Amino acid sequence: MADIVFQPTFVHQEFVDGPDGDRVRAAEPNGFNARFGAIESDLRQLSTVVGQIDAAVDRRGTGPADHVLTLAPMLQGAAGGTLPWRITPSGAAQFGQDEDAYGLMEVALPDNVRLTSFRVMGQVGVNVVGLAVLLSRVKIPGGTPEVLAGISGATDPFDSSADVDPSLAVTQTATYRYIVQASVINSGTSVTLAAFQIAYTSS
Incomplete structure (x- = not known):
């Protein structure tokens, strides 16, 4: 059986306060849409990995x-x-x-x-x-x-x-x-x- 691996893709980039800092945006690579989209993708991948672990545990429990x-x-x-x-x-x-x-x-x-x-x-x-x-x-x-x-x-x-x-x-x-x-x-x-x-x- 292949190794079960979870590799997160989301890496948080700190927002910067102040006049020269970041402005809240929905679009752009550092906007909230992109960030939450990356988190959502990681959660889907994590759900898949949990399912693989559950199936592996079930298979292990059915043998002699x-x-x-x-x-x-x-x-x-x-x-x-x-x-x-x-x-x-x-x-x-x-x-x-x-x-x-x-x-x-x-x-x-x-x-x-x-x-x-x-x-x-x-x-x-x-x-x-x-x-x-x-x-x-x-x-x-x-x-x-x-x-x-x-x-x-x-x-x-x-x-x-x-x-x-x-x-x-x-x-x-x-x-x-x-x-x-x-x-x-x-x-x-x-x-x-x-x-x-x-x-x-x-x-």
Whole structure:
């Protein structure tokens, strides 16, 4: 896009008082007609430039925008599952050694946006076994969760991302609920999940 420029043309020339000074005139290069005509021309040009700026702002606002939603892992237990995660005063989800844990949480997402990635952060010992964190959708009023993105593994600190399945990436909040599920089997060490992040693109 070309630069938007406003270049004024009117330059005020001081009137001079006194017997040898200027006389008020309508015509001539220094008369009021010429001066006000130059000001009027500048105002028209300024109006055009303002319109160009407004159009440029509108065009910039219509393109895709990237967003990141950060969530505290407020994981709740579920019927038939293993022991629930403990929520610390800082809002992290934590579990101790030699135990199994399971939890899930609802995620409120905007409608008709494209999910791009799922990220999980925390502290996980190297001996952890069976850690899995899934971003899924469930058809309303009920059904089997469809996994959009899944993360597993063990590093300390734990910071891992996964791309969302492109075929399931566009949100449909009138048709699906969105959940995060986190489970760990016989951790052998403490596990702390500090935050979840969901990246998405809106048009």
